[in-house]
Amino acid sequence: MKKSSFWLGALGVLAILLAVAEAKVLINAAGATFPYPIYGKWFDEFTKADPDAQINYQSIGSGGGIRQFTEGTVDFGASDMPMTDEQISKFKNHPLHFPTVLGGIVPTYNIPGVTQELKFTPEALAGIYLGKINKWNDPELTKANPGVKLPNNEIVVVHRSDGSGTSFVFTDYLSKVSPEWKSKVGSSTSVSWPVGLGGKGNEGVAGIVKQTPYSIGYVELIYVLQNKLAYGSLRNAAGTYLKADLESVTEAAAAAAKNMPADFRVSITNQPGKKAYPIATFTWLLIPSKIDDPAKKKAIVAFLHWMLKDGQKDAGSLGYAPLPKEVVAKEEKQIALIQ
Amino acid sequence: MSAPPPTGARALILRLRSGDEVARLITLTFASTILLVTAGLVYELWSTSSLSRHKFGLGFLTSSSWDPVTGQFGALPFIYGTVVTSAIALIIAVPVGLGAAIFLAELAPARLSSAFTFFIELLAAVPSVIYGVLAMFTLVPLMRDYVDPFLKKTLGFLPIFSGTIFGYGYLTAGAILAIMTLPFIISISREALLEVPVEQREAALALGATRWESTWQAVVPWARLGIFGSVFLALARALGETMAVTMVIGNDPAIHASLFSPGYAIAAILANEFTEATGDIYLQSLICLGLVLFLLTIVINALARLLIIATTRRGSAHP
Amino acid sequence: MTLRNRWRKTLSYFMLSLTGVCAVVAVSLLFLILGILVYNGWRSVDWNFFTKLPKPPGEPGGGMANAIVGSLEIILLATIMGLPVGFMAGVYLSEFGGKTFAFLIRYMADLLNGVPSIVIGIFVWTVVVRRFHFSAYAGGIALALILIPITARSTEQFMTMVPQTLREGALALGASKWRAIATVVVPAAYRGIATGMILGVARISGETAPLLFTSLNNQFWGGGLSDQTASLPMMVYTHATAPYDDWHRQAWAAGLVLLFGVLLANIAARLILSRGIAVQK
Numbered sequence: 001m002k003k004s005s006f007w008l009g010a011l012g013v014l015a016i017l018l019a020v021a022e023a024k025v026l027i028n029a030a031g032a033t034f035p036y037p038i039y040g041k042w043f044d045e046f047t048k049a050d051p052d053a054q055i056n057y058q059s060i061g062s063g064g065g066i067r068q069f070t071e072g073t074v075d076f077g078a079s080d081m082p083m084t085d086e087q088i089s090k091f092k093n094h095p096l097h098f099p100t101v102l103g104g105i106v107p108t109y110n111i112p113g114v115t116q117e118l119k120f121t122p123e124a125l126a127g128i129y130l131g132k133i134n135k136w137n138d139p140e141l142t143k144a145n146p147g148v149k150l151p152n153n154e155i156v157v158v159h160r161s162d163g164s165g166t167s168f169v170f171t172d173y174l175s176k177v178s179p180e181w182k183s184k185v186g187s188s189t190s191v192s193w194p195v196g197l198g199g200k201g202n203e204g205v206a207g208i209v210k211q212t213p214y215s216i217g218y219v220e221l222i223y224v225l226q227n228k229l230a231y232g233s234l235r236n237a238a239g240t241y242l243k244a245d246l247e248s249v250t251e252a253a254a255a256a257a258k259n260m261p262a263d264f265r266v267s268i269t270n271q272p273g274k275k276a277y278p279i280a281t282f283t284w285l286l287i288p289s290k291i292d293d294p295a296k297k298k299a300i301v302a303f304l305h306w307m308l309k310d311g312q313k314d315a316g317s318l319g320y321a322p323l324p325k326e327v328v329a330k331e332e333k334q335i336a337l338i339q
Numbered sequence: 340m341s342a343p344p345p346t347g348a349r350a351l352i353l354r355l356r357s358g359d360e361v362a363r364l365i366t367l368t369f370a371s372t373i374l375l376v377t378a379g380l381v382y383e384l385w386s387t388s389s390l391s392r393h394k395f396g397l398g399f400l401t402s403s404s405w406d407p408v409t410g411q412f413g414a415l416p417f418i419y420g421t422v423v424t425s426a427i428a429l430i431i432a433v434p435v436g437l438g439a440a441i442f443l444a445e446l447a448p449a450r451l452s453s454a455f456t457f458f459i460e461l462l463a464a465v466p467s468v469i470y471g472v473l474a475m476f477t478l479v480p481l482m483r484d485y486v487d488p489f490l491k492k493t494l495g496f497l498p499i500f501s502g503t504i505f506g507y508g509y510l511t512a513g514a515i516l517a518i519m520t521l522p523f524i525i526s527i528s529r530e531a532l533l534e535v536p537v538e539q540r541e542a543a544l545a546l547g548a549t550r551w552e553s554t555w556q557a558v559v560p561w562a563r564l565g566i567f568g569s570v571f572l573a574l575a576r577a578l579g580e581t582m583a584v585t586m587v588i589g590n591d592p593a594i595h596a597s598l599f600s601p602g603y604a605i606a607a608i609l610a611n612e613f614t615e616a617t618g619d620i621y622l623q624s625l626i627c628l629g630l631v632l633f634l635l636t637i638v639i640n641a642l643a644r645l646l647i648i649a650t651t652r653r654g655s656a657h658p
Numbered sequence: 659m660t661l662r663n664r665w666r667k668t669l670s671y672f673m674l675s676l677t678g679v680c681a682v683v684a685v686s687l688l689f690l691i692l693g694i695l696v697y698n699g700w701r702s703v704d705w706n707f708f709t710k711l712p713k714p715p716g717e718p719g720g721g722m723a724n725a726i727v728g729s730l731e732i733i734l735l736a737t738i739m740g741l742p743v744g745f746m747a748g749v750y751l752s753e754f755g756g757k758t759f760a761f762l763i764r765y766m767a768d769l770l771n772g773v774p775s776i777v778i779g780i781f782v783w784t785v786v787v788r789r790f791h792f793s794a795y796a797g798g799i800a801l802a803l804i805l806i807p808i809t810a811r812s813t814e815q816f817m818t819m820v821p822q823t824l825r826e827g828a829l830a831l832g833a834s835k836w837r838a839i840a841t842v843v844v845p846a847a848y849r850g851i852a853t854g855m856i857l858g859v860a861r862i863s864g865e866t867a868p869l870l871f872t873s874l875n876n877q878f879w880g881g882g883l884s885d886q887t888a889s890l891p892m893m894v895y896t897h898a899t900a901p902y903d904d905w906h907r908q909a910w911a912a913g914l915v916l917l918f919g920v921l922l923a924n925i926a927a928r929l930i931l932s933r934g935i936a937v938q939k
Contacts, residue, residue, distance in 0.1 A: 356750070359834050363836075365746065365752070365753045366747070367754065369742070369743050370751065370763050370810070370856045373770065375805055379781070380770075434757065435684065437680040438676060438679075439680040442674075442677035442678050442681040443681055446674060447681070454687050458689075458930075459685060459927070461688055464860060464864075464921060465920070466864025466912070466917070466920060467865070468891045468894050469913045472894060472909060472913050473694060473695075473912070518687060522684070549666050549669070550674060551674055552670065554674075575772055578774070580774075581776045581867040582867060582891075585894075586899065606867070609780065610776060610867060615930055633773060634776060637772065640768070
């Protein structure tokens with residue numbers, strides 16, 4: 001490898017780059033892995049609709065999204081956990097929360113030989129993640145699944161290793177249904193998990209469950225659908241066993257749709273409705289209320305309008321639920337608050 | 340009568356006229372960047388971890404809680420994981436590496452030895468992330484389906500081989516680290532063995548030793564300083580290995596006795612949680628962990644170099 | 659032969675064959691690694707891989723064109739920043755160094771060499787990224803910081819191997835010191851120096867950890883060097899840890915391309931060196 005040809009090649013690459021760097025508005029965003037499949041699709045489609053703007057989204061987890069957004073290293077963030085008052089206080093200009101879609105978190109499992117759909121009680125889920133239920137044929141599980149032959153193998157528990165909004169929603173739910181979980185572990189993007197191994201991102205958890213027999217994990221619905229993983233139904237507060245789907249997730253947001261707080265920060269886990277899926281959540285984009293660069297501001301506002309109208313159409317096919325109409329109307333008004 | 344030689348500033352300017360002095364100053368400036376960078380590194384690590392150091396003090400090193408919710412951070416699970424995986428790596432790699440080095444230095448004909456060494460040194464060039472991918476898709480199923488159950492069946496009474504088998508965990512991470520550190524042990528031990536004067540082996544053989552006995556009892560002990568040096572060097576590499584370990588260690592910030600269970604290492608948690616640590620104390624605790632790793636690798640590296648230098652400087656003196 | 663002697667002989671054969679087994683195992687690891695990568699990745703290294711951009715998660719197809727170019731960009735930056743500095747530092751250490759200062763620099767260079775690359779990434783994050791955001795420049799700086807001490811020490815090593823007589827000859831012919839170095843010593847050692855440089859660049863092109871907090875990643879081409887930039891090692895990492903089979907396929911392909919590049923550079927460097935210098939140690 002001669003030195004001169006190395007430098008020639010390098011110059012060639014430089015020439016290519018300079019040609020490619022056009023005058024586009026480039027926006028960087030980062031955050032939740034929960035909505036990554038639909039955000040990926042949205043940003044791809046938005047660039048086709050408006051070729052001057054390009055939004056590069058990095059799926060690093062809700063914790064990462066909040067952090068990078070706070071540091072200002074990205075133009076906007078994304079999170080399944082609304083920012084806490086303390087996190088908001090770090091901003092000079094109050095950041096705005098924009099819900100984008102509704103999603104459901106499902107218990108996914110990989111049990112060789114079991115093809116039927118499993119039913120999970122809240123006590124079973126809490127027990128498994130607390131480490132008190134360690135075998136698949138534990139009475140708590142066999143009780144709810146009478147027709148299924150559950151093996152005597154140990155449960156391989158998988159949770160998130162990174163700061164995750166999905167974790168927040170999941171632990172929020174567990175805290176509501178299990179007083180022991182609430183006192184021992186609590187709910188946050190990053191908790192001290194009693195057992196199990198950690199995967200990075202929804203992608204990591206799904207990946208590990210897919211390859212590890214006798215494992216269980218919690219991921220957003222789209223990940224089980226796209227990767228053909230098995231997932232179970234959960235017993236909700238009204239006593240019905242429900243799988244996460246368009247109807248049950250939308251139903252979970254019914255009460256919140258009517259009484260949405262002004263800053264859109266709300267939790268919709270374990271809702272009382274009969275058809276409400278128990279682990280459902282909004283996911284938010286975190287947008288600064290003051291954007292200095294006029295080109296970026298125009299692009300971001302355009303994207304938000306696009307998202308609330310055209311973007312919502314993609315939700316169903318990707319396993320998310322579109323926003324309730326009342327929420328969309330309120331968000332359109334909030335866009336005007338961006339200076 | 341000649342004028343007195345110019346002093347001070349005039350002397351400097353006169354010296355600068357000569358190209359040599361300019362060359363010296365230029366290269367000196369570039370060389371000083373190394374100093375600047377190292378000093379800067381230590382300073383930044385120290386100062387951006389100050390919050391955490393003041394809050395936890397030396398207790399940081401012995402506390403085993405890692406709880407972002409309550410703001411309690413301790414380094415022990417990560418130090419434990421780093422040490423355990425490195426220890427497993429060495430336990431596997433040192434015998435195999437030493438054996439290979441002995442073969443290459445003592446037994447193999449020169450051309451075979453050079454060819455083998457060439458390939459083994461290429462192993463050291465394989466990027467860590469590629470080892471990680473291989474470990475995830477090839478090693479993890481291998482450990483989970485064959486090796487771990489076998490160990491559990493035969494040695495399951497020992498606490499280190501009991502408990503749930505995940506596939507991801509200390510043992511798998513240690514195994515991939517073993518493969519990654521192997522080339523260093525082989526290459527440096529081989530060089531140390533080649534330095535041993537041929538009279539050592541011949542004297543032992545003359546006294547009636549078998550080939551193996553002469554190697555093991557006369558040649559290897561002579562080279563032991565270099566061999567220890569290679570082990571320390573391998574250890575230093577293992578401590579800092581990031582990507583391969585992150586991908587298979589299981590990411591559980593707790594201390595477990597069983598080698599099958601998931602754990603965490605310092606480099607791994609830095610890779611996973613650095614971009615998302617919300618809150619100052621969280622971030623600074625991570626940087627403090629980075630500082631701990633930095634200090635650890637410096638000490639081990641220094642020991643390694645001392646040992647290796649001692650071998651090459653020793654000449655004919657035999658302690 | 660007595661029983662004891664028979665035992666000793668058998669032990670000798672056994673142990674020595676064991677060492678042979680160890681050596682064979684070590685060498686076959688390399689071929690095993692190559693084999694697994696080729697087996698899993700060769701089908702995916704196609705025209706699409708080199709020319710298309712990544713698709714959103716879950717959609718099959720796409721490629722890693724931006725990652726390949728991005729990697730080249732970052733490596734180029736690191737090379738431009740790191741090689742000259744390292745080279746000059748090496749020249750200083752071998753030609754001009756006084757006793758204590760040179761010792762200090764040598765010690766610091768070895769120290770930096772041993773620092774885990776993720777700690778370097780953290781350092782660049784605190785100094786560069788916090789002020790200037792994620793960028794290819796930051797990634798290049800991080801890799802340059804790894805490249806400098808490697809290059810410095812290897813340059814010094816090969817320069818000191820040049821016999822003193824060559825220098826003295828040049829000086830005797832009336833050349834000034836710097837002229838002697840530039841026109842005599844460096845050319846004499848250039849093979850070794852070039853080898854060291856190639857090996858260093860090959861080493862940094864495979865690094866992932868320093869890029870985690872500096873250049874991050876990018877779905878598109880990005881805004882050039884001051885923007886987040888995709889790179890092959892990052893792509894391998896993100897795609898391998900995701901659940902999508904199509905991403906796994908691409909991770910294998912990216913890994914194969916990366917490994918190929920690194921190994922090629924290494925083999926070329928070693929061949930250059932072995933065919934080169936006949937220098938007395």
